[in-house]
Amino acid sequence: MYYATLRQMKKMLGQLDQWLEAAATFAQIKSFDPTVLLGMRLAPDQFAFARQVQSACHTAKLAAASVTGQTPPSHPDTEQTLEELRARVRAVIAYVDGFTEKDFEGAATRVINNPRWQGKVMTGADYFLEHAVPNFFFHVTHAYAILRHSGVTLGKADFLGPLSLRAP
């Protein structure tokens, strides 16, 4: 499950990269500064677009690292442009891509820590399903929703990406 779900996260990050490209094209067509999009948000007390992208990246990276016991690479959230956000997304895609199914042996029972949990821990299984997956989709969907709200032309097919359809 862990490996297959991380492959799906990798796929979603690839879609996110395409949304960022669509956002840059939209800004060009509408003749506005594309960096304006990085500050767009749906509510004043929600993360802006750039932070949603960074959080999606962070969550996927941390999910892979946590349940495999790895130390993830540091990404300091300093992106200032759509291109820099795309580079960040691609760096996380490459990181996630480096794992094999074998790396996830024992993931379910691994002890996961988080500074926000005040000394408590979660099992790898609980952390992955209750925390990593919902948080990943929360941020990636908010990134998508902010672009849609901003007028960028995207649809459900752009969200899901290509499906593994086959002949019956």
Place this chain on the structure above:
Amino acid sequence: MYYATLRQMKKMLGQLDQWLEAAATFAQIKSFDPTVLLGMRLAPDQFAFARQVQSACHTAKLAAASVTGQTPPSHPDTEQTLEELRARVRAVIAYVDGFTEKDFEGAATRVINNPRWQGKVMTGADYFLEHAVPNFFFHVTHAYAILRHSGVTLGKADFLGPLSLRAP
């Protein structure tokens, strides 16, 4: 994986039920007609709030039914009030709750059909990871985001719900 993920979807639907309650309270405090919220949307060519809730319900129900080979109950998308949406959410929670882990034996290789796939099919494994899970989180997150955009007081803890934290 299927059973555990559907338990997580059930949990998320329980959170959605709480957001609907928070939405009703918000409308009361602000003295506006709560049914206005059902028509709120983030973009003119996106589903409105009611349809996002219905779609989240539909996706969870169909995910459980499809990979177990069941015929799901019909829900005709006729909800007109927040209370009716809450009843819909609770009906799907009860439906998902009726499955046991044993029901998901063989889920990965089950053949899944969809009228939109033009005669093609997906395996249960591909359908679940590529279609059901992303669609479920897409709609439940959009429901959340529309309420946040509308001013309803919610935060990430309301999205995730209680975590299975334990002593180290």
